[in-house]
Amino acid sequence: MPPPGTAGRPDKPGKVANFLRRAELSPDERAALDKGVTVRRGQGYTLRVSTTPAVHRQLLGRCEPLDGTWAIPAQRKARRECENRVNALAADAER
Incomplete structure (x- = not known):
């Protein structure tokens, strides 16, 4: 099973999704x-967003x-996780 967010749909950590909703x-x-789908993950959640790699980059x-x-450190970590997922999507698209 591929890691979350690498199958053409990088999941947004909840802290990133909350930030984006206010932006x-x-x-x-x-x-x-x-159009994203909220998925509960332990104490938090992720937002599954299906869109083009360009929109993920934006x-x-x-x-x-x-x-x-x-x-806060958790927000910085969530952003780094999101960046890693988007970069993995871009790498998969180049293959």
Whole structure:
């Protein structure tokens, strides 16, 4: 079974999804988030988003503030996980 988020659908960690829901997004980014499916994971959740790699990259770019010093460590880690999943998707698309 492939790791979560590597089968053409990088899952967004809950902390990243919450941040993105409050951000100003383009219509295609907002539509992708709205169509996402919430999956419970232990104490938290992930958001399964099915969209193009370009939109995943745009959403990842919107999460840049989560790398800042004001973000709590869990938010920074969630953003790094999201970046790894998007990069894996891009690598799979190049093959």
